[in-house]
Amino acid sequence: MLSSEILADPVALTRALVDIESVSGNEDRIATAVQNALGKNLTVERVGNVVVAATDLGRPQRVILAGHLDTVPVAGNLPSTVDGDLIHGCGTADMKSGVALALHLAATVAEPRYDVTYLFYDCEEVESERNGLNRLSRSHPDKLRADFAVLLEPTYGLVEAGCQGTLRAMVTATGRRAHSARSWLGANAIHAAGTILQTLKTYEARTVTIDGCTYREGLNAVRIAGGVAGNVIPDECRVEVNYRFAPDRTEEAAAAHVRELFDGFAVEITDSAPAALPGLTAAPAKEFLAAVGQPPQAKLGWTDVARFAALGVPALNFGPGDPNLAHTREEHVEISKIRAGAEVLRRWISG
Ligand SMILES: [Zn+2]
Numbered sequence: 001m002l003s004s005e006i007l008a009d010p011v012a013l014t015r016a017l018v019d020i021e022s023v024s025g026n027e028d029r030i031a032t033a034v035q036n037a038l039g040k041n042l043t044v045e046r047v048g049n050v051v052v053a054a055t056d057l058g059r060p061q062r063v064i065l066a067g068h069l070d071t072v073p074v075a076g077n078l079p080s081t082v083d084g085d086l087i088h089g090c091g092t093a094d095m096k097s098g099v100a101l102a103l104h105l106a107a108t109v110a111e112p113r114y115d116v117t118y119l120f121y122d123c124e125e126v127e128s129e130r131n132g133l134n135r136l137s138r139s140h141p142d143k144l145r146a147d148f149a150v151l152l153e154p155t156y157g158l159v160e161a162g163c164q165g166t167l168r169a170m171v172t173a174t175g176r177r178a179h180s181a182r183s184w185l186g187a188n189a190i191h192a193a194g195t196i197l198q199t200l201k202t203y204e205a206r207t208v209t210i211d212g213c214t215y216r217e218g219l220n221a222v223r224i225a226g227g228v229a230g231n232v233i234p235d236e237c238r239v240e241v242n243y244r245f246a247p248d249r250t251e252e253a254a255a256a257h258v259r260e261l262f263d264g265f266a267v268e269i270t271d272s273a274p275a276a277l278p279g280l281t282a283a284p285a286k287e288f289l290a291a292v293g294q295p296p297q298a299k300l301g302w303t304d305v306a307r308f309a310a311l312g313v314p315a316l317n318f319g320p321g322d323p324n325l326a327h328t329r330e331e332h333v334e335i336s337k338i339r340a341g342a343e344v345l346r347r348w349i350s351g
Pocket of ligand 1: 094154
């Protein structure tokens with residue numbers, strides 16, 4: 001039960017949420033607590049363990065504040081403890097302090113300048129198929145309609161906009177098997193893979209600046225496999241390549257680039273996820289940046305902002321936690337960062 005005193009204080013609320021254990025797949029209790037905390041000025045809907053609460057004030061623009069309710073497995077770090085300015089515990093940074101900010105605003109800002117959709121979802125820390133935001137985007141895409149979204153993932157109080165895409169490809173060199181005592185009768189696929197490795201070694205990754213955010217690409221071998229036996233010239237060598245690409249490229253363009261680089265080899269795209277443009281030109285985004293008062297940075301990893309971008313909703317990450325502490329045993333969040341984040345969001349959303 002989250003009392004109105006707790007909802008009024010984002011620090012107390014962070015602790016209360018952290019102390020409701022919610023490892024992915026076990027979000028029932030926290031989703032119910034969040035649902036019950038959302039006031040009468042909001043239309044609240046529960047879809048599984050996704051909770052969506054929306055204002056309907058007839059404002060010209062709608063923004064989304066979103067956060068996941070789940071955590072990675074507890075590492076002997078619950079219940080939370082406080083030590084000076086720090087709250088320690090599983091989920092403090094990633095991302096219950098962010099969820100607390102959204103829930104605190106939902107409970108305390110009656111007249112936001114935009115219509116607001118508060119979105120709390122499950123299973124972010126596990127495979128994409130189970131991800132609550134992913135499921136909602138398929139079952140209720142209308143609930144994700146907005147002009148701008150803020151995902152309250154840990155950024156240590158910075159604005160991290162857009163995100164890079166990621167693609168994995170298997171690049172295969174082929175040859176002909178032979179007895180290694182008569183190697184001239186074969187063609188060595190491992191040697192042929194040297195050309196693939198040379199391409200990777202000399203590859204000059206692009207640096208792309210969009211809306212003031214600089215995205216640094218990367219193309220790397222992440223695995224290699226080949227060989228048959230100690231006396232056989234190998235006929236196949238497979239190099240798994242991971243390409244992290246800037247948001248000026250679509251998944252298709254990224255795949256075409258990789259195929260072109262490894263022309264002459266078999267290239268199979270095994271996995272890909274799109275990048276997201278920073279989308280900082282929408283009016284609510286500009287107003288958000290003004291409230292933060294700091295230049296945005298590029299998000300280099302892949303995050304759920306890409307799911308919003310895929311639906312045509314520009315999105316960025318902004319949260320009080322330190323992303324370097326996410327998923328660690330030492331996970332903690334600064335109380336001062338929670339208070340500062342609450343102030344920024346309040347300034348922005350109340351106008
Ligand atoms: Zn997270």
